[in-house]
Amino acid sequence: MHISFLIHNAYGIGGTIRTTFNLARTLSERHDVEIVSVLRHRDTPVFDLAPRVRLRHLVDLREDSPTYDGADPAYRRAAKVFPAAEGRFGQYRELTDRRIAQHLRRIEADVVVGTRPGLNVHIAKQTRRGVLRIGQEHLTLDTHSRALKLALRGAYPRLDAVTTVTEADAAAYRRRLRLPGVRIEAVPNSVPAPALAPADGSGKWVVAAGRLARVKRYDILVRAFAEVVAQRPDWRLRIYGGGVEKAALRALIDELGLYNHVFLMGPASPLEPEWAKGSIAAVSSSLESFGMTIVEAMRCGLPVVATDCPHGPGEIIDDGVDGRLVPVGDPTAMAGALLGLINDDAARRRMGRAALTAAARFDPARVAARYEALFGDLLAQQRGNRLRGALHRTRGALLSGASATKDAAVAAVRGVRTA
Amino acid sequence: MNTPTQAPAAGSDDAAADAHGAARTTEETADDLKADCIADSAGGLTFDLNAPQGAHTTWSAALVLRRRGDAADEEVRLPLGPNGAGRLRAVLPSTVALDEGRWNVYADLGDGRAPRRLLPGVNDLRSLVDRRPLAGIGRLGVRIPYATKLGNMVLRSWLRGPHAEAGDLLVQPDGMTVSGRLYGAAPGPGAQAEARARHAPEDGGPRATVTVPLTVEGAAFSFTLPYAEPAGHWRRGTEPWDLWLRPAEGARPVRIARLLDDVHDKKQVFTYPAMPVSAAAGEVRVGPYYTLDNDLALRVAGPAGADGGAGA
Numbered sequence: 001m002h003i004s005f006l007i008h009n010a011y012g013i014g015g016t017i018r019t020t021f022n023l024a025r026t027l028s029e030r031h032d033v034e035i036v037s038v039l040r041h042r043d044t045p046v047f048d049l050a051p052r053v054r055l056r057h058l059v060d061l062r063e064d065s066p067t068y069d070g071a072d073p074a075y076r077r078a079a080k081v082f083p084a085a086e087g088r089f090g091q092y093r094e095l096t097d098r099r100i101a102q103h104l105r106r107i108e109a110d111v112v113v114g115t116r117p118g119l120n121v122h123i124a125k126q127t128r129r130g131v132l133r134i135g136q137e138h139l140t141l142d143t144h145s146r147a148l149k150l151a152l153r154g155a156y157p158r159l160d161a162v163t164t165v166t167e168a169d170a171a172a173y174r175r176r177l178r179l180p181g182v183r184i185e186a187v188p189n190s191v192p193a194p195a196l197a198p199a200d201g202s203g204k205w206v207v208a209a210g211r212l213a214r215v216k217r218y219d220i221l222v223r224a225f226a227e228v229v230a231q232r233p234d235w236r237l238r239i240y241g242g243g244v245e246k247a248a249l250r251a252l253i254d255e256l257g258l259y260n261h262v263f264l265m266g267p268a269s270p271l272e273p274e275w276a277k278g279s280i281a282a283v284s285s286s287l288e289s290f291g292m293t294i295v296e297a298m299r300c301g302l303p304v305v306a307t308d309c310p311h312g313p314g315e316i317i318d319d320g321v322d323g324r325l326v327p328v329g330d331p332t333a334m335a336g337a338l339l340g341l342i343n344d345d346a347a348r349r350r351m352g353r354a355a356l357t358a359a360a361r362f363d364p365a366r367v368a369a370r371y372e373a374l375f376g377d378l379l380a381q382q383r384g385n386r387l388r389g390a391l392h393r394t395r396g397a398l399l400s401g402a403s404a405t406k407d408a409a410v411a412a413v414r415g416v417r418t419a
Numbered sequence: 420m421n422t423p424t425q426a427p428a429a430g431s432d433d434a435a436a437d438a439h440g441a442a443r444t445t446e447e448t449a450d451d452l453k454a455d456c457i458a459d460s461a462g463g464l465t466f467d468l469n470a471p472q473g474a475h476t477t478w479s480a481a482l483v484l485r486r487r488g489d490a491a492d493e494e495v496r497l498p499l500g501p502n503g504a505g506r507l508r509a510v511l512p513s514t515v516a517l518d519e520g521r522w523n524v525y526a527d528l529g530d531g532r533a534p535r536r537l538l539p540g541v542n543d544l545r546s547l548v549d550r551r552p553l554a555g556i557g558r559l560g561v562r563i564p565y566a567t568k569l570g571n572m573v574l575r576s577w578l579r580g581p582h583a584e585a586g587d588l589l590v591q592p593d594g595m596t597v598s599g600r601l602y603g604a605a606p607g608p609g610a611q612a613e614a615r616a617r618h619a620p621e622d623g624g625p626r627a628t629v630t631v632p633l634t635v636e637g638a639a640f641s642f643t644l645p646y647a648e649p650a651g652h653w654r655r656g657t658e659p660w661d662l663w664l665r666p667a668e669g670a671r672p673v674r675i676a677r678l679l680d681d682v683h684d685k686k687q688v689f690t691y692p693a694m695p696v697s698a699a700a701g702e703v704r705v706g707p708y709y710t711l712d713n714d715l716a717l718r719v720a721g722p723a724g725a726d727g728g729a730g731a
Contacts, residue, residue: 195455196543203548254692260587263688270541277545277681 001375002032004109006100006119008088010037010055011045015292016115016138018047019189025050026190026368036103038096038119058099069095081125083155085147086118101126111375117144117152120162124155132378133159138189139289140164140311141172153177160378163187163371165290168311185374188315190367191295191359194272198301198356199279201349204235206338207278207302209271209293210285212243212264217307219245219252220331221284226256227335232342237262237282240274275300279348280341286328288312298322298359303351305337322354452526453540454482454572456564458681460546462513464562464574466497468526468537470507477529482509482537484522484574493518499526511574513560522574524564539564539572544681551679552602554638556580559602563683575683577713579603583640583664583675585715588707590691594645595707597715599675601666606635609668612642612675614649614660614717627652633664640664644717646705650698653719660717661710675715685709693720 005020024033033053040057049055059075060067069075072095078084079092081101086092100119104112104126111132114120120135127133135156141149141164156162161183164170170186173179206225210216218239225237239249239262246264253262268274271293275281281297283306288294291312294304298316306313308325317323324337341348360366454468466482480500486493495517502508507526511517525534542564552559558580567573581604589596597612610633616626629648634641649660663672682688686709693706704720 195541199545203545205548250690259590259689259691265682265688273541273543273545276543277548 001111001372001379002109003027003034003111003113003375004107005033005035005113005115006103006123007035007037007115008091008119009039009041010035010049010057011040011042013046015189015290017045019138019292020115021045021047021049021053022190022192022364023368023371024053026364027371028052030372034109038100039091058103059096074098081122082118083121083148083151085145085151086116086121088116088118092118097122104128107131110379117148120159121151121155124158130382132375132382133161134375135159135162137162137164137169137173140166140169141176142169142310143287143289149177153179157182160382161185161374163374165189166311166315168315169289183374183378187370187374188362188367189290189292189295190364191292191299191362192364193360194276194296194300196272196276196300198299199276199352201279201301201345201352203277203279204342205278206235206237206280206282207240207275207297208237208282208284209240209268209274209296210283211241212239212245212249214245215285215287216241216245217284217286217329218249220307220329220334221282222249222252222256222258222262223331224282224284224334224338225262226258227332228338228342229258229261231339233261235261235342238265238274238278239263240265240268240271242267271296272300275302278302279352280305280338282334282338283307283313284334285309285313291316294323295359295362298355299362301352301356303341303348303355305334305341307334318354318358322351322358452535452537454524454526454537455540455543456572457543458545458547458562458564459513460550461552462550462560462562464511464564466509466511466524466537467502468507468540470501470505471528479527479529480507481527481529482511483525483527483534484511484517485525486518487521487523487573495522496527499528511562516558516560516578517562517574517576519576519578522576524572524574537572538570539566547679547681549680551600554600554602556602559678561678563681565683577676577678579674579676579678581666581673582678583673584679585675585677588691590694590706592694593647593696594643595691595717596641596643597662597675597707598639598641600638601635601640601664601673602638604666604670604673606633606638606640607667607670609665610635610640611665612644613663613665613672614644615663616649616652617659617661617716620652621654629660646694646696646719647698649717649719650696650703650705653698653700653703653721655721657718657720660719662715662717676713677709677715678713684711685713686711693718 007020024035027033028050035055037057039059039061041061059069061070074095075093077094079097081097082092100122105128112123112127113134114123115136123133156179159182164186165188167186170184173184275297281302281304283294286309288309294316297304304323307328308314309328317325319325326333326337452468454466457465481496482499484495497509499507499509524537526537527534559582561577563575582602585599587598611630612633614629619626631642631644662675664675665672677685689709691707693704696703696705702722708718710716
């Protein structure tokens with residue numbers, strides 16, 4: 001298969017970029033894979049790109065580049081195809097609309113995969129016939145605004161499949177967007193096996209990692225750890241990451257007198273060596289669209305104590321087997337689960353080993369195989385449709401025609417030109 | 420050997436030293452050499468790297484450590500030999516003394532080309548995290564590899580004997596209690612902790628020193644330093660005090676530092692509250708902090724916090 005990913009900016013740093021590079025690397029072992037980056041602002045990507053994966057860009061924003069596009073008048077006018085309700089709308093312009101359209105009209109691939117809602121809308125509307133159209137959702141439907149959901153409802157019927165990172169989000173897509181004829185499938189993000197030995201559970205450290213943002217609720221974790229320290233002052237907590245909450249967390253740590261026990265470590269990359277220094281991982285978020293750090297910690301042999309927040313943690317952790325799930329926003333419950341693992345060396349080590357085994361299902365090889373199966377299925381179905389298409393209006397064609405009509409109606413209501 | 424207490428200006432240190440070291444852009448290329456580094460609990464380091472394709476390493480291949488700063492051309496070469504298919508390995512044993520400072524890391528493949536700056540791969544430093552050597556150790560060597568802001572590999576090295584390792588600090592409204600462990604010296608009668616003003620007073624008098632008795636139990640020590648006296652010496656701005664330990668009466672003083680873990684730069688990670696203290700010259704804020712060399716110090720800062728976190 002020839003598989004083409006469409007990504008916002010492959011040269012930046014972020015979860016979507018990392019997971020796309022991981023998936024592309026594994027798929028490239030058996031397929032022809034390219035990543036097309038809408039924007040390019042630096043010469044080389046931050047994350048390691050597999051040698052067999054081709055990378056190119058559509059709009060060049062490097063000011064010192066001979067092909068710099070930032071001065072193009074079409075780059076100054078707002079986008080019309082990329083949905084205005086999408087979070088990245090500000091970075092999309094008439095020029096990106098045009099370049100993406102050209103790319104999708106001429107695309108040689110068997111499968112094109114969009115990596116965010118706005119790009120999925122482009123793919124739905126502009127990809128030439130005969131190419132499988134896949135839209136990935138890396139966040140969740142619930143976190144999108146009403147306006148964006150409306151835009152997706154208008155365009156997504158022309159996709160062949162939407163993939164989400166959790167079953168819960170797939171269910172939300174099926175229930176709320178009602179996309180007839182569009183396959184909705186949950187395929188988790190992949191995390192490669194770490195390049196170092198797993199943790200042995202002997203260190204007296206709890207480790208957390210993520211942006212120091214409100215949604216991560218590290219204040220709850222710090223308060224929980226005050227309860228842990230009251231019982232087990234020999235255990236300590238490291239929180240990796242940077243962000244706007246840093247000063248508030250620092251103040252909370254000092255207020256609770258935890259400066260000998262809770263440490264704000266700053267950002268670390270790669271994270272694997274930091275997980276391996278701990279014996280338990282903690283996630284206190286109020287929302288995790290997937291829960292990449294949970295899988296990373298488990299792949300390093302750590303049992304994870306996580307909040308049972310929407311959507312990821314509950315689908316990754318088997319409570320009491322390879323980690324613990326606790327209610328959101330409850331420091332005492334989190335402290336209780338941490339102390340349970342701290343006070344029981346055997347259980348901690350057993351759950352750590354179980355986590356290591358269970359997390360293997362997120363290996364890039366296993367995740368890529370699920371994508372391969374999905375693509376293979378849909379391509380076979382498409383070929384079948386094409387054979388019958390001359391004589392019969394197949395179910396798929398009928399449905400896609402119906403959605404296109406509905407789509408046009410929705411677009412007309414919004415006063416937007418359809419592609 | 421004790422370290423200078425004057426550290427370079429905060430912040431500029433990595434960037435400037437990188438520019439001074441090897442010229443390289445921030446962009447990585449396929450030609451980059453990345454080294455994975457594993458630490459053992461005795462302080463030894465093992466470096467593993469992928470042999471560059473098509474490179475023929477020779478008997479003279481070496482991992483080259485060059486100390487930064489004006490100690491011109493101080494260099495340590497470690498044999499770099501094959502280690503399985505396409506891999507090269509060099510070892511820095513704990514027994515090889517490395518002068519205190521920051522060391523840039525290069526690979527000389529023995530191919531006639533200039534040594535190439537190494538980038539960090541995976542640094543597995545778990546055995547350093549709660550490092551606790553035997554107290555009788557004569558001279559303590561600590562080496563922590565890390566990445567500079569530009570992504571180059573650097574080894575931070577300390578070499579101390581005796582050494583006073585700071586552990587938990589307890590900050591109270593009127594002073595702080597430091598507990599720690601002494602290496603390479605046995606505490607005796609007259610053991611004390613000393614806080615020394617880093618700057619001399621403007622009237623040209625001697626630098627102030629505040630001493631407090633040391634409580635010892637085996638190798639473990641603790642002392643309580645009341646804030647009143649350092650606060651009383653305050654005149655203006657931010658005045659740092661460096662903390663020393665004298666193991667016994669007449670013994671050579673030892674700098675108190677926190678070195679025995681995997682954190683190369685303690686200053687941002689190990690931070691402590693500053694307490695308001697009334698002094699003759701007004702209200703000041705007093706609190707402990709770690710210098711850029713991970714030595715323990717006390718900061719007495721004036722009101723308005725005009726230069727808030729200053730002091731190395």
